[in-house]
Amino acid sequence: MRAVQLSIVIVSYNVRYFLEQCLLSVERATEGMETETWVVDNNSADGSVELVRRRFPWVRVIANTANPGFSIANNQALRQSSGKYMLLLNPDTVVQEDTFRRCYAFSEAHPELGGLGVTMIDGSGRFLPESKRGLPTPWVAFTKAFGLARLFPRSRRFNHYHLGYLPADETHPIEVLAGAYMWLRAEALEKVGLLDEAFFMYGEDIDLSYRLLQGGYQNYYFPETSIIHYKGESTKRGSLNYVRVFYQAMIIFARKHFVGSQARLLVWMMQLAVYVRATLTVVSNLWQRLRFPLVDAVGIYLGLRLLKQFWSAYQFGDPTYFPETINYLHFPAYTLLWIGSIFLGGGYDRPYAYGRLLRSLVVGTLLLLAIYALLPEVLRPSRALLVLGAAWATAWTLGVRTVASLFSHGTVGAAHDRRLVIVGGTAETQRTLSLLQRAGAVRNYLGRIAPTDEAWQTGAHAGAGETIGSSARLETLVALYRVEELIFCSADLDNTAIQRWMSHLGPGVQYRILPEASGSIIGSHQRDRRGTLYTIDVNLRISDPTYRRGKWLFDRLGAVCVLLLSPVLVWFVDQPLGLLxxxxxxxxxxxxxxxxxxxxxxxxxxxPLRTGVLWPGMGAESLATDTLHHLNLLYARDYGVGEDWRLIVRHLRQLGR
Structure with a gap:
C-alpha cells in the first residue's frame, strides 16, 4: 500500500524565480491531499537550493554537485518516492488549485491509465500543441522535421505528431505525454521501468510514454484543468544546440524501439533533419541579425549610383562626368562607413530607435567629411555628392525602418512605454509598483483592478483613486483602456482565474505574475523561447550590445594604456607585476x-561578465548577500563606461591585485 496519494518530482537547473512560483502553486494545489514533493537540483549556481530550504521546508531536496541530466535526476527522486501516483513537473510551470485533485479523480476512475497530461498554455496564454502528441514513427517524424505538420496543423495525415485533428477541449487517449507535466501511475512505472538514462534531455518522455503503451496501459490527454508552462528549457528552440540535442534524442529512440528498415529509415531521416534544420537555423539567425545592415547597404549603394547619374547630368550636363572608379572605390567606402557607424552606435541593436540611427549617421557623415578633407585632390570627386549621399542614406534607412515597423507591429518607431494595469489588492499593488521602481522598469501605469466586486466597492469608498474597476469586468477594461501589460498579484487571486483570463484574452496582452511574498515578477511572452530569468522586464544596460561593445573597447584600450604607461603606473599600485x-x-x-x-x-x-579585477562594493566588509546582489544589479542596470572609470580611479592601487 502506497504511503501517499501523490509524489511530485521537480528537476531544477538555474531557474530560481520560476521554481519559487512553481512551488507556491504546488503548495496551494496539494491542500487536503496526502503528498510529498521533491526538488532535485542539478548544481544550480543561482541560490535555488538555499531558497527551497529556507522558504519551503516541507520540500525534500536532493542537491547534486553536477548536472547528470533530466532522466537521472528524476529517477533519483522516483526511487525514493512513495506515492500511488508520480508527477514529473517542470519548474517553469504554474498549476491550478484543483489540478492535482482533478487528475487524481480521473486516474482513480480509469484503472487502465498509465500516464496523463493536461492542457498547457504558454506565458502569453496560447495553447501549447505539445499538450497532446502522437508516436514519432518514420512518417510522423518526417512531417514534423520538415515542416508539414506546421503547414497542415489540423491534418490527420500530416500532423499526427501534435494530434492537431483532435479537439483541444476534449479528453482523448493519446500516445505521448509531455515531460513538463507527466502524471504517472506508480504500479505502471514498477512494471515498465523508470526514465531511460540514455536520454540526457528530450526524448525521455516519448520513450516512457511508448513503454507504458507496450505495457498494456493507456495514456490520456485531460483538458479539464490546465497549467502555465513558460517553456524554460535550458536550450533555446532557435539554437543549433537544440536542433542537435532534440534530433539526437529521436535517433536514440528509433534505435531502441524500431528494427530493420523502419529503424534505419527513421535514423537516416533524423540525421538528414539535423543538417536541414541546422542549415535553416543558421540562415534564419543570420537573416535576423543581418537583414537591416544588408538592406541598408544595398539601398545606400544603389542610391549613390543613381545620385551620381543625376548630379552629373544636372550639374555638368554630362552623365559620364565622374570616372567609373567612384562606383568601386568611393561608394563602397561611403556605404561601409555609414553602416559601421550605425552598428557602433547601436542602430542595429534597436533598429526602431530613430534617435540612435540619426546620431550614428551624423557621426559617420562628419567622419567621412574629415577623411575626405585629408585626401589628395585626385581622390576627392565631389563634396556635394557626399552630402547628397548622406541625405539619401538618412532617407533610405528611415524609410526601411518605417515600413518594417508597420509590418511587424503596426506602429512607427520604437515601442512606447507599455500601458500597464495591476490586478490585485491595494497592498500587493503598492508592492508591485515598488518592485518596478526599484528595478528601473518604465511603464505607463493606468491603475489597479480589484480582484473582486466587493474589493472594488470598498476601494472606491476608501478613495482609492487609482482603482479603475473589478476583475469581473476585466475583458471590458482591457479593451477600454487599451491595456498592453497585466500584472496579476497571486496573493489576491487564484491561479485558476489567472490562467482563465490569460487564455481568454490571448497573446495581445503581455502577462506577469507577482507570486505571494516574493520579490520577483515573473513572465514570458516569447513563443517557443525559454522564459527569461528576470524579476521583472528590467532594462539592464549591460545587456545592451552597444554598452557591451563600449565595455569591450574600454577594457582593450585601458589594457593598452596600462602597458604603455606601466613605467609610471608601477609607482602607484601595490603589486606592479600583478598590474602587468x-x-x-x-x-x-x-x-x-x-x-x-x-x-x-x-x-x-x-x-554574464568576465571576472573583474575590481568590482562594485570593493573594500566594504561583511556585506549581506542580498546587498552584494543589489550592488551587482545596480551596476548591470545603470552601466556606463564612466562607472568603470570611477572604480578604477578610486581603487587604482589595487589594479595589481
Missing part, C-alpha cells in the same frame, strides 16, 4: 577591469 599580468589578461579577454562582486551567489542570474 592583469593588463595582459584583460587584453586577451580573459578578465575585465570591472566585473560583478565575486561573493554574490546570485550573480549568475545577471547577464
Amino acid at each position: 599580468r592583469n593588463a595582459l589578461r584583460v587584453l586577451l579577454a580573459r578578465e575585465s577591469w570591472v566585473g560583478y562582486h565575486p561573493d554574490d551567489p546570485q550573480r549568475d542570474v545577471l547577464p
